[in-house]
Amino acid sequence: MRLLLVEDDLELQSNLKQHLIEANYTVDTADDGEIGLFQGREYNYDAAIIDVGLPKLDGIALIKELRALDIGFPILILTARDSWQDKVEGLDAGADDYLTKPFHPEELVARLKALIRRSAGKASPIVSNGPFSLNTSSLEITKSGETITLSGSEYKLFEYFMLHIGEVKSKTVLTEHIYDQDFDLDSNVIEVFIRRLRKKLDPDNQLGLIETLRGQGYRLVSLDNDAKK
Template structure:
């Protein structure tokens, strides 16, 4: 998942960046509201983290302008202010959740994951599709209850598919949600990772898990079986 972080405290920015990268997010950063508005308007994100006290354009103004442009990725605001009025102002501007400084990075990541799941219509960190499941908190992938070992990039790609089953995603969209702005969009890396996912998850193509639509992109096939839910729940007991 690709995140926009807009934070002018460079020490906090660097700290959050490392925690988010460790949690398998792809990250773009901005240090003021104007740059945040530019990046938020020009690039595609799965969520944003925006500090309220930004230079040039404060966080509330930034969120208001993004929403006026019909940019609808979920936004988590960071604020050093602890009055309920400030929190309400941020939510009324179009933010989806807030954290008051200081906070634990683990809480930020948990809230961020929850926002991304809800924006994809998922309530639980455990997301299912036929015999496959992912846990967006532990980053585990299972097939019929058995762990599947994926690389970081393979996981990011499969997670994006699992949160958007049945939707056609172009190569450009997939790259935008997995890599940062500087990645080479002409690379054949997506084809490579699609082949790897098919080999690891559906080696005999019995399920037709990832479909190629020539000239359009790729689509994760929605699978009807819920057998893995019982197996995973049994493992947890």
């Protein structure tokens, strides 16, 4: 999952980025609202964390600009203000949730996970597809109850697939959701990770779990009728 973090307090930004990376997210950062707006327009994020008190373009204005452009990724606002009016203003601008500073990074991560799940139509932290179960809170993956161990990048890729079961995703889109904006999008790394996932999750290809659609990308096959609930 790829996040945009817009925070002008560089110490806090660095601290939050580290916590988010440890939680298995890919994180792009911006120091002011104008840079945040540019990145929000140019890149495909799974969610954004936006501070209200930003220079050049404040957080509320930034959110309004993004929503006016029909950019729909979930937005969590950070505010040092205790006034309920400020929180309502942020939500009315198009934010989906808020945290008041100071806060625990663990709460931030939990709220982000919930926002991303809801945006993908998943109410529970447990996402299932046939014999596979992925817990977005514990980052545990099981197949018929047996735990499967994946690398960090393999997990990110499989989680993204599990939150978009049945959808065709191009190699570029998959790369964008795993790596930051400086990564070489022409790299064949996604093909490598797809092969690894197939070998670990469906070694005999009995399930046909991940389909390759020539010239289009890849699709995680829905293995039961309840997979999208």
